[in-house]
Amino acid sequence: MESVIQVEGLVKKFAGTTALAGVDLTARPGAVLGLLGPNGSGKTTTVRVLATLLRPDAGRATVFGHDVVTEAPAVRARIGLTGQYAAVDEALTGTNNLMLIARLLDFSRADARARAGELIERFGLVDAASRRVRTYSGGMRRRLDLAASLIGRPDVLFLDEPTTGLDPRHRNEVWDSVRGLAAEGVTVLLTTQYLEEADQLADDLVVLDRGRVIAAGTPASLKADIGGQRLHVRPLYRTDTALVETVVAELAPGELIAVDASGELVVPALDPGLLRRVTDRLDEHAVPVAEVGLRLPSLDDVFMTLTGRPAEDSEEAA
Numbered sequence: 001m002e003s004v005i006q007v008e009g010l011v012k013k014f015a016g017t018t019a020l021a022g023v024d025l026t027a028r029p030g031a032v033l034g035l036l037g038p039n040g041s042g043k044t045t046t047v048r049v050l051a052t053l054l055r056p057d058a059g060r061a062t063v064f065g066h067d068v069v070t071e072a073p074a075v076r077a078r079i080g081l082t083g084q085y086a087a088v089d090e091a092l093t094g095t096n097n098l099m100l101i102a103r104l105l106d107f108s109r110a111d112a113r114a115r116a117g118e119l120i121e122r123f124g125l126v127d128a129a130s131r132r133v134r135t136y137s138g139g140m141r142r143r144l145d146l147a148a149s150l151i152g153r154p155d156v157l158f159l160d161e162p163t164t165g166l167d168p169r170h171r172n173e174v175w176d177s178v179r180g181l182a183a184e185g186v187t188v189l190l191t192t193q194y195l196e197e198a199d200q201l202a203d204d205l206v207v208l209d210r211g212r213v214i215a216a217g218t219p220a221s222l223k224a225d226i227g228g229q230r231l232h233v234r235p236l237y238r239t240d241t242a243l244v245e246t247v248v249a250e251l252a253p254g255e256l257i258a259v260d261a262s263g264e265l266v267v268p269a270l271d272p273g274l275l276r277r278v279t280d281r282l283d284e285h286a287v288p289v290a291e292v293g294l295r296l297p298s299l300d301d302v303f304m305t306l307t308g309r310p311a312e313d314s315e316e317a318a
Helices: 043-050 072-076 094-104 109-122 138-149 168-183 195-201 219-226 238-251 273-284 299-307
Strands: 005-014 017-027 032-036 058-063 079-082 156-160 187-192 204-209 212-217 230-235 265-268 289-295
Touching: 005 043, 017 032, 017 043, 017 058, 017 204, 017 212, 032 043, 032 195, 043 058, 043 156, 043 187, 079 138, 094 109, 094 138, 109 138, 138 168, 168 187, 168 195, 187 195, 195 299, 204 219, 204 299, 212 219, 212 299, 219 299, 230 238, 230 273, 238 265, 238 273, 265 299, 273 289
Parallel strands: 032 187, 032 204, 079 156, 156 187
Antiparallel strands: 005 017, 005 058, 204 212, 230 265, 230 289
16 A cells, blocks of 8 residues: 655754654555654654655655655645644634635635535534634634635645643544544544543554654554553652652563652553562552553553653644
8 A cells, every 4th residue: 555655764953953863754645644753853843854844954754645745735735734733814713714724725705605614514613613713722723723624635744732721621622623634534643642532543653752763653552562551650759759760660670660740650560460569568558549450552552662762742842
């Protein structure tokens, strides 16, 4: 099956800092490709190169066989882009925002209004279509932003952290929209730091760290690669985190211990007896725990195993 997106040896540097250090990836037709990585890993830079907004220093990238540097107009004719923050005009109504984009794409006035109406209905914004966007909720703005990126009926959609700052309900609204697009055959490249989001939406995953691809595959295959159960321990008090880490390191020598922002420790547990030994030792030290148990690998475990640190929810620095 021919790849929609093909990236080979992509390199990009900014003022002596290497943002991309030879990235390779492919995206299948009609699939959602999730691009994961911590802050500064190169996710947004990759999207900007593929969207023809940045010229790479080395390597090659194509979209439907068109080179993103030498055939940029042909690439732009096939893609849509939604950035990290909704790029809509708050002074205009929802309908007028979409009509503005359509007119810029050379739609006639009648066709622009018709296309805007189709997308307003599709994204559940009919009741708010005539309201100024400044009155919209965050989820509604995001859906309008997605609608705007689809005015030209792109075959490929780049979504750069599309649910940043949204609450769970509005995040689910955006997820439903992405699933609908993929079901219609649109190829989606999604950057995200929400591991649950990647698990819910992505057919394939590429994990970036410091500008390099450190893993690629389906969510299921990446989980299978790290294998086995994981011991999760979260002390009741953050001040006990160092002691808990010391205890776990003594009882699981040589194993990589990851600690997330909440103070939860995760370590491979090939021996189920590790759970009992850790709880007994913590009891001896009178360390109260909020949560302890064995779990099968999640994408969070994959991420921490590969990068040695958890995904962060803050904005990626360009």
